Amino acid sequence: MNTATKPFHVVNLGKYSEIDYNDAQLPKKFLKELLHLTGMEISVTTIPAGVSFPFFHSHKENEELYIVVQGSGQIQADNELIDISEGSMVSMRPEVKRSIRASKETELIYLCIQAKADSLNLWTKTDGIRNPESEWVKE
Numbered sequence: 825m826n827t828a829t830k831p832f833h834v835v836n837l838g839k840y841s842e843i844d845y846n847d848a849q850l851p852k853k854f855l856k857e858l859l860h861l862t863g864m865e866i867s868v869t870t871i872p873a874g875v876s877f878p879f880f881h882s883h884k885e886n887e888e889l890y891i892v893v894q895g896s897g898q899i900q901a902d903n904e905l906i907d908i909s910e911g912s913m914v915s916m917r918p919e920v921k922r923s924i925r926a927s928k929e930t931e932l933i934y935l936c937i938q939a940k941a942d943s944l945n946l947w948t949k950t951d952g953i954r955n956p957e958s959e960w961v962k963e
């Protein structure tokens with residue numbers, strides 16, 4: 825089957841602490857194309873200990889969800905500083921001016937999911953369809 829038409833895709837980055845960023849300018853990997861996503865973007869980023877991203881940005885139409893998977897640091901959202909650590913999730917409307925930094929002691933590894941704000945019409949039980957005829961494929 826042609827991978828462009830395959831309805832699911834698998835990427836394994838390995839351990840978050842050992843992600844290979846060799847082909848990227850920043851320690852950030854965008855995964856939309858690898859995963860053939862059409863309604864969202866996802867990236868993984870590792871900020872070394874003590875490093876602040878110098879740029880602030882906002883978005884035209886995408887909201888973002890930052891999910892910290894390892895380490896700690898801070899996100900600035902407009903004029904507010906938010907402490908973040910493993911397990912933190914921070915969502916932001918497109919217009920929020922934001923930047924992110926790692927603490928002095930530890931690198932910060934996070935996922936960022938982007939999707940068009942106000943685009944979700946159905947979710948959880950209203951979008952899920954039970955398929956009772958399906959069963960596990962035999963290994």
Ligand code: ZN
Pocket residue numbers: 881882883888
């Ligand atoms: Zn962004």
